[in-house]
Amino acid sequence: MLDAKDLRFFSVVAASPSLAAAARALDVTPPAVSQRLAQMEARIGLHLVERGRGSLTLTAAGDALAQRAKRVLDEIEAINEEIFAHRNRISGPLHVIAPFGFGRVHVAPVLSKLVQDQPDVSLNLILSDAPYREIASSSWDLLIHVGRLRDSSHIQRKLATNRRLLCASPAYLEKWGTPAHPKDLSAHRCGVIREDLADVTMWNFSDAGGSEQSIRIRPNFASNDGEVVKSWALDHLGIVQRSEWNVAREIANGQLVQVLPDFRLPNADIVALLSPRTLRTARVDHALKLLVDAYASKPWSGAAVGED
Template sequence: MLGISDLRFLTALSTAPSLAAAARDLGVTPPAVSQRLALLEDRLRLRLVERGRGPLRLTAEGGYLVDRAQHILDNVDSLAEDMAVRAGRIEGPLHVIAPFGFGRLHVAPMLARFAAEHPSLRPTLRLSEDPVGAMNDGLWDVLIHVGRLPDLRITQRKLAPNRRLLVASADYAERVGLPQSPEEVAAHRIGVVRENRADATLWPLAGPDGIEMNLRVQPVYACNDGEVLRAWALEGFGIVERSEWSVSADLRTGRLVRVLPDWSLPDADIVALLNPRAVRSLRIDKFVEQLESGIGAPPMF
């Protein structure tokens, strides 16, 4: 006979790239995972996972069992959520994925406050340089993304508008001067952030009178963390492209100044994606509501 814990164990295996990764997700040792899997297979008299090198693969029987298990677990979780809603409780696991800079500065504090308000919540925050890519690797309920998205058939909630800006430090502007046209950018030191699969060296610009152009830049320095790039810009290293939420305070105080203010880059709105496989729960809806009210529009400069 299979129990709920067995079904959860099998579904965890099905989403992991290896038994070792499944062990990390489950918080146990790899030998413990192998032993439990062997016991399940002996009990069912079926092989559920292919043995051998390479990524973890389910057998046909294992895939069938996981599909049935997911349906059962969804019903069990839905029932538990319904009862929690009836009781007005916000509890259980909440898995959130966010980009490094925005996640560390904004999502992490809001998730901590949300968890403090609801002590029965069990939050997990995973920071990634490629949140959209991370959605295919492991459990998640809410994914925060900054920037334009591919065509995903996933529920999206816009949390806040967000412009992309070209900036440099006031010291750099005084020492070197600033370009007055896109063509003059090539004479300057450029820094880029490489935090996802986008081409960081291509800047699509829209200028006065509807002029549009794709500016190819040659970066002198780069990093996969946008906040490091912002810090380098503040040190006077050169011109960088950053989100409005990241540099609005620096622009207000004059530590950074805008470069080519008459030209604009495509907006990079902040959105929340909701996992279509996750049971829609009160904790997910309330957390997204807190994100909407907590992030808001960046202050003007």
């Protein structure tokens, strides 16, 4: 006989790439997961997981149970939502994935307010250097993404416009000069953030008249961490391309100077992807509203950056 706790446990196991990963998600030890799984299998007289090396593989019975468990748990969740809605309260788990930097500075405080207002929401925020890659391996409700998505079948909601800016320290520009046109960048030291498989050395510009041009730069410094690249720009190493949300304060206080302000790079807008499993739930709707309201005034903007 299986109960709801068994179904929740097995749903986590089924969604995990390994028993060790399931143990981390459940906040228990791997032996505890193995023991509980073995007890479940003994109770129902069926093997649910193939024992072997490599990634976790479900048996046919395990796959059928995982699919049925998902439907049952979704229905239980919907019942709870309806009950709490009648009491004008929001409840249930909220799993959010966000980029490290933006998530820490601008997503976490909004979610903190949500839980303060709605204490029956159980919050889990995962910060990642590549949030979109987490979709396949994580149970999630909202994914916050900064920048363009090449292709995605998920429903998206734009949260805020976010410009990409070129910037450098005043000391660097005093030493090396200030470029007046994108083609001048070939004579400058430039830094890039290497992420995913993007071609980060091709910088695409458009001017006020709508004319576009692409400049291939030769990086003098690079990192897979945006904060490191920004810190190097502050240390006068060269010109970098960063999101407005990340450098608006430094531009406003004079630590960095916007370079080529008459030319625009493609926006890296802040969007929310919605899981089809929970996109119409009250907790997701409430979280989206708080995020939209929080970013409506673009709290990271500095007067020196200008309007979009």
